[in-house]
Amino acid sequence: MDKPFVAKLRRIDPYVPGEQPQSDTIIKLNANENPYPPAPGVQNVLRTFDAARLARYPDANGRALKSALAARFGLRPTQVFLGNGSDDVLALAFQSFFCSDLPIVYPDITYSFYPVWCDLFRIPYRTLPLDDDFCIDLRDYDAPNGGVIVPNPNAPTGRGLTLDALDDLLRHNTDCVVIIDEAYVDFGGQSAVPLLETYENLLIVQTMSKSRSLAGLRVGYALGSETLIDTLEAVKNSYNSYTMDTLTLAAAEAAVRDEDYFQQICRRVIATRERTAEALRALGFVVSPSQSNFLFVTHPRKDAPAIFAYLREQGIFVRYFKLPRIDTYLRITIGTDEQMDRLLDALRSYL
Numbered sequence: 001m002d003k004p005f006v007a008k009l010r011r012i013d014p015y016v017p018g019e020q021p022q023s024d025t026i027i028k029l030n031a032n033e034n035p036y037p038p039a040p041g042v043q044n045v046l047r048t049f050d051a052a053r054l055a056r057y058p059d060a061n062g063r064a065l066k067s068a069l070a071a072r073f074g075l076r077p078t079q080v081f082l083g084n085g086s087d088d089v090l091a092l093a094f095q096s097f098f099c100s101d102l103p104i105v106y107p108d109i110t111y112s113f114y115p116v117w118c119d120l121f122r123i124p125y126r127t128l129p130l131d132d133d134f135c136i137d138l139r140d141y142d143a144p145n146g147g148v149i150v151p152n153p154n155a156p157t158g159r160g161l162t163l164d165a166l167d168d169l170l171r172h173n174t175d176c177v178v179i180i181d182e183a184y185v186d187f188g189g190q191s192a193v194p195l196l197e198t199y200e201n202l203l204i205v206q207t208m209s210k211s212r213s214l215a216g217l218r219v220g221y222a223l224g225s226e227t228l229i230d231t232l233e234a235v236k237n238s239y240n241s242y243t244m245d246t247l248t249l250a251a252a253e254a255a256v257r258d259e260d261y262f263q264q265i266c267r268r269v270i271a272t273r274e275r276t277a278e279a280l281r282a283l284g285f286v287v288s289p290s291q292s293n294f295l296f297v298t299h300p301r302k303d304a305p306a307i308f309a310y311l312r313e314q315g316i317f318v319r320y321f322k323l324p325r326i327d328t329y330l331r332i333t334i335g336t337d338e339q340m341d342r343l344l345d346a347l348r349s350y351l
């Protein structure tokens with residue numbers, strides 16, 4: 001029997017991230033990380049950082065990084081919010097903006113952290129089914145709701161919405177906050193940034209974990225109107241003034257300031273994705289069109305968990321979700337060309 005205090009503890013089913021095996025020999029295609037290192041300027045910051053600076057608290061407002069991001073997106077620094085990874089930013093945004101009695105809405109197949117936050121913050125929600133090709137039907141989003149969150153491109157499907165579609169979504173949802181989670185937008189998606197001018201209720205969340213190769217550093221940010229950003233700041237400053245540390249702020253700024261390197265590795269990931277998608281189709285896989293750094297695939301004659309297990313034995317980790325509608329699919333992160341060749345060889349042997 002549990003002691004009585006145990007009955008008073010919070011019970012919750014947490015989000016479970018992809019496995020992080022601590023081995024250099026495995027090919028890790030299970031967490032949508034970038035196979036390339038961060039911009040050279042990041043290494044330079046780490047090499048030259050003076051530890052004495054750590055004796056002081058960081059700039060709670062992250063002004064230098066906000067300026068760099070504002071310049072990158074053509075916004076004011078007051079339109080930028082910083083967080084400890086975009087999961088931190090999203091969790092704060094859920095708490096800050098989804099306070100209605102009406103349910104918030106999002107696709108039935110999507111980032112599996114959303115229901116966890118709804119549960120944690122006791123936010124009512126309703127999921128809206130994607131069609132059989134994993135596309136969003138925008139008309140589903142026309143009804144009154146407590147808020148909207150849509151990843152663009154969506155995860156784990158990789159499918160993206162056009163700027164016109166995003167504009168349509170915003171035009172029909174002006175009485176609530178609409179969050180577009182752009183974790184993968186740099187791999188060929190269409191960003192909602194141009195819509196910020198028109199829609200004060202639009203919050204765009206991006207991360208440096210994927211396209212900027214900084215998953216281990218934990219940097220995410222939101223872009224939006226001053227009204228939304230001020231609210232996020234107030235909520236953040238109500239639980240922890242210092243979410244971003246001095247070293248992270250400096251390294252992330254170096255990453256943002258190297259636009260050429262950023263463009264170059266995004267292009268490389270996209271080229272590898274297209275080549276891999278073609279090779280997988282030749283092997284009989286059905287591959288969803290992807291605008292992200294992963295492929296969502298299924299094989300009409302082979303069992304997804306069995307492929308997953310076989311690859312794992314070969315030291316190749318991909319992601320399998322035992323969830324309704326997608327339990328016959330695998331999500332495969334785009335690695336280097338060499339890594340994808342190893343994956344394709346393993347799949348050829350298996351089939």
Ligand SMILES: *Cc1c(COP(=O)(O)O)cnc(C)c1O
Pocket residue numbers: 032084085086087088111151155181183206207208209215219220
């Ligand atoms: C990876 C991911 C995030 C979170 O990334 P962080 O590492 O916390 O910045 C958020 N949304 C989606 C859809 C993701 O796939």
